[in-house]
Amino acid sequence: MKAHTEYLLFHTKKRRELVHLTPTLEEILAKAGIAEGFMLVSAMHITAGVFVNDDEPGLHEDIWKWLEHLAPFKEGYAHHRTGEDNGDAHLKSMLVHHEVIVPVTNGRLDLGTWQRVFYAEFDGQRDKRVIVKTLGE
Amino acid sequence: MKAHTEYLLFHTKKRRELVHLTPTLEEILAKAGIAEGFMLVSAMHITAGVFVNDDEPGLHEDIWKWLEHLAPFKEGYAHHRTGEDNGDAHLKSMLVHHEVIVPVTNGRLDLGTWQRVFYAEFDGQRDKRVIVKTLGE
């Protein structure tokens, strides 16, 4: 069994941003030299997420509007008693989920035709990390 | 370490449909010959999901009503500028999540008494795939 671990660093310019990870993940897999396995892609923060969907700008607009509707940025979260103003980012992270497992087959990310992996930043403009850990052989 | 990979094909009669996968997954596990490991069950599309819950028709009614409430089929999604009309299906996929990991112990799917695995089709009536990848020994 082989294990390969890398950490990606993000420091987004905007507070809320999507970053397309698939090309980076393909490079990591090439380095890992794993033909059959699972690649875990997991945000190491509680105000960010990782998800798989389409790389289509219109859809990304819809996703942001939808997340804002279901987990709005607003005053009044109990979490804000700590001095933070990012209660919405925690809830958005729960909704989107913070991790995905990408299957690896024959040395490639075994994704469907339109599946792409995204990092979703909900409280950026500061250093954030994603762990990419591949297990297999 | 062993890896076993299969692809399930779906072509649902209705646009939105749940397909119970547990018996199929048990057959796959028997073929895989893996006693201890993880089975990834992951939709290869961005308008479908995979989830674990109860095989109870009333609950399934509730799930559809709830998904429709939180991610409604409607006009006006920005994604529809591409000519598609399935913006809701992408959001439903994000809400339900597109994959689960089922633990494998002593050669069996290690699910709780009422846990069953479902494929959730949100934009069917066409060919769709699910990858079932088991890793272990």
Added chain:
Amino acid sequence: MKAHTEYLLFHTKKRRELVHLTPTLEEILAKAGIAEGFMLVSAMHITAGVFVNDDEPGLHEDIWKWLEHLAPFKEGYAHHRTGEDNGDAHLKSMLVHHEVIVPVTNGRLDLGTWQRVFYAEFDGQRDKRVIVKTLGE
């Protein structure tokens, strides 16, 4: 490859409750003797969840309020025709998701600074189980 499996038992005093699992998971990892791998933490019930977020009481208040808003406890779920009154608990479980994968690196849970693992009970006051399965070497 090594596999280590444990089952945690919960019997919460309240119907809805969060249980912080991280210290227990660290103890399990020490027993597992796995340095590199994945730890699956998965509820074995369809009315419970497992998630990663902040151990901050205000945030937990926000999470409960938010879950109640998006998947309310109420009469009228079709699932209640079975005699149950926990339709909301099934939907909350789908929203939160029932499992997480925690990466294991150098013999430690490879979590971010503020990431903690929680069991979310949505229909407690009875025996419930969580499987903790670690795979690696």
